[in-house]
Amino acid sequence: MSGEPRLVYVYAVVAPAPGLGGRLAGVRGVADAPVALLPEAATTGPAFLVSEVPVADWGEEALRHRFEDLGWLEDTARAHHRVVEDLAEHVNVLPLRLATLYQDRDRALEALSRRRDAFAARLALLAHHTEYGVKVYVAPEAEQDGAPAPPAGAPAPSNPGRAYLQARRAQRHAREDRYRQAREVADRIAAAAARHATQAVRHPVQTGPLARGDDGENGASGATGENVLNDAYLVPDDRTDAFLAAMEEAGRDLPGIRVDVTGPWAPYSFAAPPPDDRGTPS
Numbered sequence: 001m002s003g004e005p006r007l008v009y010v011y012a013v014v015a016p017a018p019g020l021g022g023r024l025a026g027v028r029g030v031a032d033a034p035v036a037l038l039p040e041a042a043t044t045g046p047a048f049l050v051s052e053v054p055v056a057d058w059g060e061e062a063l064r065h066r067f068e069d070l071g072w073l074e075d076t077a078r079a080h081h082r083v084v085e086d087l088a089e090h091v092n093v094l095p096l097r098l099a100t101l102y103q104d105r106d107r108a109l110e111a112l113s114r115r116r117d118a119f120a121a122r123l124a125l126l127a128h129h130t131e132y133g134v135k136v137y138v139a140p141e142a143e144q145d146g147a148p149a150p151p152a153g154a155p156a157p158s159n160p161g162r163a164y165l166q167a168r169r170a171q172r173h174a175r176e177d178r179y180r181q182a183r184e185v186a187d188r189i190a191a192a193a194a195r196h197a198t199q200a201v202r203h204p205v206q207t208g209p210l211a212r213g214d215d216g217e218n219g220a221s222g223a224t225g226e227n228v229l230n231d232a233y234l235v236p237d238d239r240t241d242a243f244l245a246a247m248e249e250a251g252r253d254l255p256g257i258r259v260d261v262t263g264p265w266a267p268y269s270f271a272a273p274p275p276d277d278r279g280t281p282s
Contacts, residue, residue, distance in 0.1 A: 132263035137225030192246035232269035
């Protein structure tokens, strides 16, 4: 088993910090592999967080099949994320994409050395900042059977067909109002973010099950609705309270709109590595 060819899996770049190696004791990542620093005695510059994984399971051919296995993909993403989040509590972390792999430690060290200055600059930019997600949802229309009900106290319609069309028109106007409110909330969020966040990224809106906003303990309510805004913000740690208060205020008094804030997160949305530093097992 020990002689099996292995690849180096890289989770993130980290800034040097006292006792960092000791914090990795017992930390396990993808495939339940132990996590270590590369180089092991990193004290003066960026280092990789790595595990060693078998070529048989993580080589290029194997990954082509495994990325079609949603169960494996979810487990791997969770393990990757767990390593990044565990270390982000203690040290400045630059997360790398899922399945960043190098043939061996020498290749990984070469990549780290080649991009050391770029990684150091990015880590400095992200220091003392945290990522938060902000999503805006338009509330769904109330489910009704048959024709929409007339307003309370309204006389019985003499022409049911006309009444139905009028009710449908009212529904359409209500829907247009909700989208107008969503635009208003988006403007409020942008104005608040300009005061409190240093960077922003606009992600594609979520659809299907992802659009429910079911992020549990990280802040989203899990209610249904149409996701119409999906932003990420990089917030200085000393502005966090003001930023969160501003996001809460952004959706106030607009009952057709829900604003969900998720986080804190490691800065995934702001940590793209240099474009030619993507590892490969080939």
